[in-house]
Amino acid sequence: MKIRVGARGSQLSIAQMDIVLQALKQKRPDLTFEKVIMKTKGDLILNRSLKEIGGKGLFVGEFEEALKEGIIDIAIHSGKDLPALSSSYFAFSVMKRGVPYDVLIKNKDQVQVIGTSSPRREVLLHKLMPNAQVKMLRGNINTRIEKLRSGEYDAIILAQAGLERLQPSLAGLEVVPLDPEVFVPASCQGILTIEYLKDSPFQEIFSCIHDEETYQAFMLERQVMQGLQASCHDAVGAYSTMEKGERMIRSFYHQSPIYYEKADQLPLLIQKLKEHAHGD
Numbered sequence: 001m002k003i004r005v006g007a008r009g010s011q012l013s014i015a016q017m018d019i020v021l022q023a024l025k026q027k028r029p030d031l032t033f034e035k036v037i038m039k040t041k042g043d044l045i046l047n048r049s050l051k052e053i054g055g056k057g058l059f060v061g062e063f064e065e066a067l068k069e070g071i072i073d074i075a076i077h078s079g080k081d082l083p084a085l086s087s088s089y090f091a092f093s094v095m096k097r098g099v100p101y102d103v104l105i106k107n108k109d110q111v112q113v114i115g116t117s118s119p120r121r122e123v124l125l126h127k128l129m130p131n132a133q134v135k136m137l138r139g140n141i142n143t144r145i146e147k148l149r150s151g152e153y154d155a156i157i158l159a160q161a162g163l164e165r166l167q168p169s170l171a172g173l174e175v176v177p178l179d180p181e182v183f184v185p186a187s188c189q190g191i192l193t194i195e196y197l198k199d200s201p202f203q204e205i206f207s208c209i210h211d212e213e214t215y216q217a218f219m220l221e222r223q224v225m226q227g228l229q230a231s232c233h234d235a236v237g238a239y240s241t242m243e244k245g246e247r248m249i250r251s252f253y254h255q256s257p258i259y260y261e262k263a264d265q266l267p268l269l270i271q272k273l274k275e276h277a278h279g280d
């Protein structure tokens, strides 16, 4: 069986696609793949912040069209890049979650100017380092690291999962992991996701690499985004873990505190987040 696989043309997306396909090939040597690299609007516009040009789903909207039209059979992306609201046409398989946390990458001991364009990272930084100045930073991971080295920024923030998948040189830079209980990750950060049409054979085919515990976190974190009707315009963190056999969720929304609740308290959590989003 030959499967046509869509991914973006960015280095990270291609690395992510290769990781998933390699894992699949080990379990299912009978499968063959045709890679379809797609340039999306988000890849072409790099000089403006994402929220100005269309928000979350910018990178993946085109894939859902291509899946519906039958141009590709599956699409591979980080769960973090998925729009919160996906139409009911689609289903997902996920691989076991990689590291969920962000890292601060420092080019200096004393950091003043910190690069990020993520509203979530910006809000968290203001709490963690109230004196730091946040400066817009876009481009792919390698570009961001080059901009850090060039002295435009004293430090930048990236997802550790992306660094592990792409393995850029960080020689001479200091990498500081940020505690996910405090610096709450984006919904589905570190979760490699395969998207396909519901009622296709793929759910069954990908069951060999699917991880059910990761899927529970994936669904719960997406439910937070859906409940808030959040997009990448919004500063929102959502991170689910298992604690003593109980599924938990940690989340903040704009100026709200970070709440930590049992999964079955989700409606209450969403209500509290909305109430406190603009400060208590």
Ligand SMILES: NCc1[nH]cc(CCC(=O)O)c1CC(=O)O
Binding pocket: 078, 079, 080, 081, 157, 158, 159, 160, 161, 162, 188, 189, 190, 191, 192
């Ligand atoms: N916004 C781009 C993006 N989408 C997913 C990742 C990292 C991989 C992941 O979190 O699964 C990154 C890079 C980053 O935020 O540093």
